[in-house]
Amino acid sequence: MNVLIKSATIIDPESEFHNTTQDVLIEKGVVTRIGNYLKNPGNYKEIQFNNLHISQGWFDSSVSFGEPGYEERETITNGLHTAALSGFTAIALNADTNPIIDTNADIAFVLSKSKDNAVTLLPMGALTSNSNGTHLAELFDMKSAGAVAFYDYKKSVSNPNLMKIALQYASNFSGLVCSFPLDQDISRNGVMNEHVASTKLGLKGNPALAEELQVSRDLFLLEYTGGKLHIPTISTARSVALIKEAKAKKLDVSCSVAIHNLCFTDDALSDFNTNFKVQPPLRTQKDIGALIDGLKDGTIDMVTSDHSPIDIEEKKLEFDRANYGTIGLESAYGALQTVLSTEKCVEVLTRGKSRFGVQPVPIAIGNILNATLFNPDDTYVFEKGDISSKSKNAIFEGAQLKGRVYGIFSNNKLVLKK
Incomplete structure (x- = not known):
């Protein structure tokens, strides 16, 4: 062209x-x-x-669509078009479809659906079969078919031995293992950050401890195995500190933060708007400050929209019963620039590429x-007219x-x- x-x-x-x-x-x-x-x-x-x-093309390390199985939420074709209009030239696709993407045939399917597109789709395979946390999925076969990482989207692996084996096994072919930072025995049924706001609202709390224990465990396992680990969407100040310590030890670890966790505190839930029900939950201003500092000093490697289309039927419910997640591709850049400078925004939107196998190409x-x-x-004020996704569950609707x-x-x- x-x-x-x-x-x-x-x-x-x-x-x-x-x-x-x-x-x-x-x-x-x-x-x-x-x-x-x-x-x-x-x-x-x-x-x-x-x-x-203009800048080098942007990359998003955590994007969910719906196809196969949840096409009413989003299709691959429309999702990639939305990513393009949002400035992303490459996205890593989560495996949370129906069926779960956990075989080489599943990887081949999503790659075929994205063929000849302006946006490069980088599929992630599930870490465990059906993302149930019991047995490892076909990691090597999926890697051979084109998977760039292995991630049970928003599901933590509670068995530490299974995570240890995953890190050891994947290191044989330089596979990137992703571990969602949540100890479910601690978080239980918490639906928002455990803090003053949760007490005021009468909602069950998910404490920062639930994230930090899992991060700490996984970093200990990583130090033991010498594998390659990515921790998606951290949200607490202590998580930043733990990862900073691990990087000082030269462990092969990277992490990301969801853009909405940089922009909103748990006070945003005061009117029980379920678009603000996300996982990990919105935390405190202290956490936001530490996350932004972590981005600036390189402790946090990348940002993500953590784009997650959800049916209106699963959002228009009582807060306790509503599904987690927000769309975020369309608002990602405009929201990020409310907390970072233009050059820093471009930096954090591009520097995660190489971790997922995409080599940066300078404008030359x-x-x-x-x-x-x-x-x-x-x-501008972000409104429904700015949304290209099939689903409309946007946490930034109405935001400047x-x-x-x-x-x-x-x-x-x-x-x-x-």
């Missing part, structure tokens, strides 16, 4: 054109020229937007273009956001908002 991008501010520290405003000429998907006032060499499509910025002459196009200064995405150029394809 041949495209001329006009007057774009390049945000890419790996590029010699970082923080400069340039025209970018792309021919057959490759950057052939970067400079001021480039002429259109042919009848190429020209891209011009107000306050246009001779390189294939993989880029996100956006305006960092546009402020900063920064809009125009689209992406990836895999020699251009996707722009209309």
Whole structure:
């Protein structure tokens, strides 16, 4: 595809054109020229937007759709289109479908559904068969079929010996094991953070301890096995400290944080809006401060929208009975920029790629273009009209956001908002 991008501010520290405003000429998907006032060499499509910025394409390490089995929540086709309009050129897909993605055939299916798409879909296989925490799934076979990691989405592995074996076995083929940080014997039926707010609201609490015990256990196991571990969506100050200590020991561990856990405290549940019922739960301002500091100093490797489409029937219930989860792709960038600078946002939206097997490609002459196009200064209230997902369970609905995405150029394809 041949495209001329006009007057774009390049945000890419790996590029010699970082923080400069340039025209970018792309021919057959490759950057052939970067400079001021480039002429259109042919009848190429020209891209011009107000306050246009481009960066390396963004990556989301925890995205759920619905297909197969829950297509009424989201399909792979529409989900990937939503990801593109949200600025993501690659997403790691969770295995929480029906059936659970736990065989090489399941991996092959989701890859076939995403073929020739602008967004690269990176499938994660379940860590245990049917994500039931009893027996390891077919990890090597799934890795051979294209799985980039193994994760029982939002389900912790309670058996420490099984987690130990998973880390040892996967290390034979450099497999990335993901462990959800929750001790279910501690959390029990808690539906929100155990704190002053839970007492006021009369809701059962899920204490920070439930997360921190699991994080601590998994780090001890990692130190013993020498495996490769990713801890998705941490939410407490102590978890940040534990992971920082582990990295100081040179353990091969990475972690992520959900963007909504950077933006809302447990006080947001005062009106029992079930869109705020998420797992891990919203915590305190102290936790938010530690999470943001962890992002800035590199303890936390990446952010995620933790996009989880849920049927309205499973959200329009009493708070105790409602399902966990929020969609987050469409609001991810605008929400993140309310707590971080533009350059730091781009950094944390791109630096998790290599952990999941995607090599970063700088914006440079001779390189294939993989880029996100956006305006960092546009402020607006996020509303239902901004949602492209089939499900509408958006925690950020009604929130003031900063920064809009125009689209992406990836895999020699251009996707722009209309």
